[in-house]
Amino acid sequence: xxxxxxxxxxxxxxxxxxxxxxxxxxxxxxxxxxxxxxxxxxxxxxxxxxxxxxxxxxxxxxxxxxxxxxxxxxxxxxxxxxxxxxxxxxxxxxxxxxxxxxxxxxxxxxxxxxxxxxxxxxxxxxxxxxxxxxxxxxxxxxxxxxxxxxxxxxxxxxxxxxxxxxxxxxxxxxxxxxxxxxxxxxxxxxxxxxxxxxxxxxxxxxxxxxxxxxxxxxxxxxxxxxxxxxxxxxxxxxxxxxxxxxxxx
Amino acid sequence: xxxxxxxxxxxxxxxxxxxxxxxxxxxxxxxxxxxxxxxxxxxxxxxxxxxxxxxxxxxxxxxxxxxxxxxxxxxxxxxxxxxxxxxxxxxxxxxxxxxxxxxxxxxxxxxxxxxxxxxxxxxxxxxxxxxxxxxxxxxxxxxxxxxxxxxxxxxxxxxxxxxxxxxxxxxxxxxxxxxxxxxxxxxxxxxxxxxxxxxxxxxxxxxxxxxxxxxxxxxxxxxxxxxxxxxxxxxxxxxxxxxxxxxxxxxxxxxxxxxxxxxxxxxxxxxxxx
Numbered sequence: 001x002x003x004x005x006x007x008x009x010x011x012x013x014x015x016x017x018x019x020x021x022x023x024x025x026x027x028x029x030x031x032x033x034x035x036x037x038x039x040x041x042x043x044x045x046x047x048x049x050x051x052x053x054x055x056x057x058x059x060x061x062x063x064x065x066x067x068x069x070x071x072x073x074x075x076x077x078x079x080x081x082x083x084x085x086x087x088x089x090x091x092x093x094x095x096x097x098x099x100x101x102x103x104x105x106x107x108x109x110x111x112x113x114x115x116x117x118x119x120x121x122x123x124x125x126x127x128x129x130x131x132x133x134x135x136x137x138x139x140x141x142x143x144x145x146x147x148x149x150x151x152x153x154x155x156x157x158x159x160x161x162x163x164x165x166x167x168x169x170x171x172x173x174x175x176x177x178x179x180x181x182x183x184x185x186x187x188x189x190x191x192x193x194x195x196x197x198x199x200x201x202x203x204x205x206x207x208x209x210x211x212x213x214x215x216x217x218x219x220x221x222x223x224x225x226x227x228x229x230x231x232x233x234x235x236x237x238x239x240x241x242x243x244x245x246x247x248x249x
Numbered sequence: 250x251x252x253x254x255x256x257x258x259x260x261x262x263x264x265x266x267x268x269x270x271x272x273x274x275x276x277x278x279x280x281x282x283x284x285x286x287x288x289x290x291x292x293x294x295x296x297x298x299x300x301x302x303x304x305x306x307x308x309x310x311x312x313x314x315x316x317x318x319x320x321x322x323x324x325x326x327x328x329x330x331x332x333x334x335x336x337x338x339x340x341x342x343x344x345x346x347x348x349x350x351x352x353x354x355x356x357x358x359x360x361x362x363x364x365x366x367x368x369x370x371x372x373x374x375x376x377x378x379x380x381x382x383x384x385x386x387x388x389x390x391x392x393x394x395x396x397x398x399x400x401x402x403x404x405x406x407x408x409x410x411x412x413x414x415x416x417x418x419x420x421x422x423x424x425x426x427x428x429x430x431x432x433x434x435x436x437x438x439x440x441x442x443x444x445x446x447x448x449x450x451x452x453x454x455x456x457x458x459x460x461x462x463x464x465x466x467x468x469x470x471x472x473x474x475x476x477x478x479x480x481x482x483x484x485x486x487x488x489x490x491x492x493x494x495x496x497x498x499x500x501x502x503x504x505x506x507x508x509x510x511x512x513x514x515x516x517x518x519x520x521x522x523x
Contacts, residue, residue, distance in 0.1 A: 147342045153313055154338040155358040155409075156331070165361070169348045246391050247347045 034215050042220025043227075052205050052221075059190060059201040062118050066125030066186035071179055073126065074133020078178075081134065082141045095135055103127035107193055121198065125189025129182035136178025140171030173243040180236040187229050258289040258445045259310065259413060264319035265470075266305050278470040280305045282319060285464065285473060287413070287447060292439055294448040294456035296502060297466030298510040303449045304341070306471065307417045310447065311338045323413060337411030337444075341418040345390040345401045352377060352386040355404045362409070376408040379441075380434065396427045400434070407438060414439075416448045420455070428452070429487040432459050440483060453506070457498040458489050465505045468512040475505050 016036040022028045023035035034042075046052060081087050081095075103124050110120035148170050152162040168175075194203025202225055209218035265281035280302035287293055297303050308314040310321055312332040321328040323336060332338065345354050356373045364372070377386050380400040390398050399419055406414060416435075420428045436459060439446050450456050456463045457479060464476045479498050481489055489495055 145342070145344075147340050147344045148346065150313060150338070150340060151344045151346075151357075151405075154311065154332050154336075154406075155361055156334070157361055161361060165357075166346070169346070172348065246389055 030215065031213075034219050038216065039219040039223045042216045043223045046217070046220050046224065052202075055200050055202055055205050058118070059194065059203065062121050062125065062190040062194075062201065063186055065118075065122045066129060066190055067183050069122070069126045070129030070133055070182040070186050074130040074178060074182055075137050075175065077130065078134040078137025078141070078175075082138045088138075092138075095131055095138075098131045103189070104192060104196070107196060111197060116197065116199065121190055121193040121201075124193045125186045128185035128189035132181035132185060133178040136174050136181065137171070140174030140178075141167065143174060144170045170247070173240065173247045176236075176240045176243055180233065180240050183236060184229070184233055187232070191225065255291075256289040257286045258291075258324065259287040259447075260320075260322045261285040261287075261306075261310065262320050264306070264309060264321065265317045266302065266309060266314070267317045280309075280469075280471045283471070283473055287445055290443055290445055291461045292436075292446045292448070292459060293462045293464060294450055294460040295464045295466060296450060296453055296456045296506065297471055298468050298506065298512070299451065301466045301469050301509070302471030303451075303466060304417050306466075307338075307415050307447065307449050311336060311415050313338070335412040337406035337409055337414045339399075339402050339406050339414070339416045339419045341421050343390070343395065343398045343402065343422070345393075345398045345405075347390050350387050350389055351382050351393070351401050354390070354401050355382075355408050357405055358409045372408050372410075376404040379407065379438070380404040396423050396431060399423065399431065403435075403438070407442070410442070411444055413445045413447070414442075416446065418449055418451065421451070428455060429458075429490075433487045435459060436485060453499045453502045454490070457495055457502065458485075458487060463498070463502060465502055466509075468509045474509070477501055 019028070019033070020035045020037060023030070023033055081091055106127065107120055107124055110123055114120050114123070144167055148166050149162065152166045157165065190201070191203040191206075194201035195207045198204040202221060206218055206221045206225070209215075209221065262284050263281070264283045264285075266279045268277040268279055270276040283306065295303050295306065305314065309316050310323075310328065312321075312328045312330055315330045323333050326333060328336075345351075346357065349357065352373060355376050356369055359369045359372060377383055380403060382397065382400060382404060385393060385397065390401060393401070399422075403419065420431050423431060432455060435446075435448075438444075448456070448459060460479055461481065462476050462478050465474045466472065467474050477498060480494070
């Protein structure tokens, strides 16, 4: 591990320790927050008991579906927009201003259309994740160095071979940044919609515990969710950084 | 003047390239007309002021761009918008693929040409060794110096066994000492492969040191002003710079190109100080 990684871990451990002291000494009331050590114990109990296994599974499937649709859909959208100049000139302003749109406002309408099942949650999550994926696909393809394409032509590559052997690998670091964002936004999209109106899922369980003043369960679940999201995101980010360093010398 | 005693490997006749008017900007007459015979097995360099169309000439010869008028023949076959089999191109920019190792980079063209894997292995090992990259075969380009990355690009072309190698200022980004050493390697490659080489360069010294003939081009639109034969032996090295005749060749090139270079930087025709 690098020196910076140790510093990061120390900051998190230090913050947890301060919070532990504040909670244990009553400066922060238990009704607001429980000590981090109790959060960890609660998280472990939740995992060991398997009592919300079905909720984990429900959220996991939703997130997996949202990531799949966001990544594949975003990539195809980006590729189509990049390949068609007319489409690019027409749609790019929409894409860049899309970040100001909160997709969650469409949730009630989607429930009316699809009913109270996983579809509205997945669709909202895809609305979060697809656009960053498309934007980064376009950006990656646009940044391909023209000399790489000339090498393809000098080697008499077919159009398909040029796409798969040169253009996609050359654009990969930027496309992968899009994948990282699509994953993060899919998790956010699924969990936040489960909070609002859902009968199952981690988001629903956190919301249910909150409504019943069950801080121990709520913080245990929040900790589990934070740990999973952080682990997933930092693994992807780590890989993405390594690619960018190698590609952009 | 064509030399009837030698075999013409590539022939350029009446070649021009005009970039059409676009977005309110006027059309640019970039090149020509140019007539040039490239003899089999010779090393010819093209020098000229910045923006005179040297790289355009190479791209047209390679089939990477289409001429506005004129014809290009390679081994008697017309070249038009497609790189012919037997022609290899090395570009000015580092074009090694960062996602592939040195070995994979060198193998890239072969893997797309239907050669069987055992033959690919043999040829790539030879090319990697020939260019002094054996210790770095498993390294990625980001781990190499600029000179080594350019050697990877040359090896990637060499492995295809081209009969005509077109080099577009391949050493432009390297320091002077590395350029001299790379020049020696290029001469060794030329001798051992017997390929015809056309080198685009803005360095008069490099052109004079490496070439059998040096073609000097005018400012835009680039035309051939004169072709100088150096008369160097085939087994020359960078030590040719110690030869008194080397100074005479570079001086002759500068005499031809000085007024053209002044035009290129917007100073027009001026007489040289005594």
